[in-house]
Amino acid sequence: MRRSEGITRGARAAVTAAALAVLAPPGGAAANPSPGPAPATPVCEVRDSRLTEISGMAATDDGYVVVNDGADDEARRRIFFLDPRCAVVRTVSYPSRPRDTEDLAVGADGTVWVADTGDNDRSRQTVAVWKLAPGTDRPVLYRMAYPDGPHDSEALLVTADNRPVIVTKYSAVLYAPSADLRPGATTPLAKVGQVRLPASTTSNPFSALGRTAVTGAATAPDGRRVVLRTYADAFEFDVADGDLIGALTGGTPRVTPLPDEPQGESITFSADGRSLLTLSETADQPAGTWPRLLRYPLTAGATPATPRATPEPTARAAGDRAGSPGGVAVASVVAAGGLGLGLVVVAVLVLARSRRARRR
Known part of the structure; x- marks a missing residue:
């Protein structure tokens, strides 16, 4: 957003x-109150003027991959690769202009997926994902269409068999392609479930509203956990036998509060799977405020909240x-x-x- x-x-x-x-x-x-906030540890700052609206992130073995929200500024319309200190080491441009890139995931084969699914006005006839295969520098566009009208969506997951799953921002409805994606074609999406997020009292800039809007998602490196985030909290689900949809629709999550992040829209598991990493947009913050990569310990063994x-x-x-x-x-x-x-x-x-x- x-x-x-x-x-x-x-x-x-x-x-x-x-x-x-x-x-x-x-x-x-x-x-129901959220558990007490786990202390966040700053990792590094993204000191690049092109990256003040980071909306999607994934950790890799040698750093991070991030994308910006929106597509107004040509210099920001790129996939950015960062080193472990959050410095930009490489960028990849899109072959055509994206509409509103909102999240990012890295598949098991190393493919970078970018969710071009933002739709604040709910006016788009199609949404899309961009796929950047390992070792290439040209993302490929795949268009998709909802079966029930436009939705604003800011979270993307990729299943073990390389199937994208889109999570709507308001109400956490899950959509996935009903057929194989093909360049130049529009693939119908199918509703595959809905997530019941627990109630929360975590402090955030948007108060009660910020506790319900899903702004990012990620899968653990081993595929055994998945996380959704709002502006206030992270909800971590256990995945059994690769059934990501079943975990989200039938599981009870562990909650990690992410209190008072400026505008938290990005989340990923660390490369070793032992912690959660987040980034916030800082475009509306005072001059000189850079996005900070924060590390949160996982809440293994915490009491799940009531959905x-x-x-x-x-x-x-x-x-x-x-x-x-x-x-x-x-x-x-x-x-x-x-x-x-x-x-x-x-x-x-x-x-x-x-x-x-x-x-x-």
């Missing part, structure tokens, strides 16, 4: 209040159209049968007015 305008304190508070009113469990009980259903939204809010987590508020109202509708409408109007004022 590219956040072109900031959210004022008043607007954010209004939207958060609306979301809390809608998402509160019956009887007013508080959501909570996250229905697919059926309406758009002004905040969702602008690419912010504000769209979750309206989606939650529809799923809850209209509870708190008035409060949410007021909140969204405040948010939209704030953005219009900032543009002027």
